[in-house]
């Protein structure tokens with residue numbers, strides 16, 4: 001069955017309600033990926049999906065993106081004319097283009113390049129604009145991928161484990177940069193991660209999923225302002241979530 005994918009009014013939430021998604025495996029058997037996953041991402045907020053490996057997180061993002069159309073349920077996107085930006089686990093930059101060219105190539109018609117200076121500056125990429133992706137560390141390449149995503153002024157931003165396989169210091173720096181750039185260019189964002197620390201630092205809402213086939217295990221709201229989430233607050237919050245959702249931390 002093909003699920004509904006439509007666009008709501010600008011500023012509206014992203015509404016996801018997937019009542020079933022199954023894949024046919026190579027052996028012909030059906031693999032149930034998602035049993036029932038329903039949540040909202042309020043307009044201009046940052047929501048994280050967290051759950052065990054293989055539980056259906058990327059599949060949920062692919063459904064929101066419109067790449068998977070065979071599912072039961074509905075997805076209502078926030079903006080009828082809006083652009084969607086995606087940041088994948090791998091930066092996916094064109095190796096034969098410079099950092100700046102990679103970003104410019106993503107710009108749709110009607111989006112000027114005048115504020116790219118500010119974007120590169122915020123992301124600490126000003127000196128890297130004319131470098132090629134092979135000349136960048138993985139951390140810098142991830143920053144370039146963030147620049148490319150924010151440059152198009154998306155009304156919906158999807159992030160699929162954007163900081164996986166980085167050392168903790170680099171990942172922490174990137175999380176801070178993401179918070180800064182997202183605060184400056186606020187958009188409705190949905191991120192997938194395995195990392196509860198990351199979720200606690202970045203999110204307004206965390207959606208916990210069960211093992212495959214994914215169901216909602218619980219939804220946790222974070223009302224504390226990001227700038228007030230210091231190390232002590234984060235540790236207390238993590239302990240609280242670890243008690244409520246054992247095994248995630």
Ligand SMILES: Nc1ncnc2c1ncn2[C@@H]1O[C@H](COP(=O)(O)OP(=O)(O)OP(=O)(O)O)[C@@H](O)[C@H]1O
Pocket residue numbers: 023024025031032033051052053054055056057058059060212
């Ligand atoms: N195209 C496909 N064909 C068959 N099975 C698939 C396909 N895509 C995903 N699956 C299966 O669906 C389930 C959910 O996959 P998905 O990639 O969404 O999980 P995930 O939660 O993102 O995993 P991870 O955290 O490891 O990235 C897995 O069992 C996976 O093997």
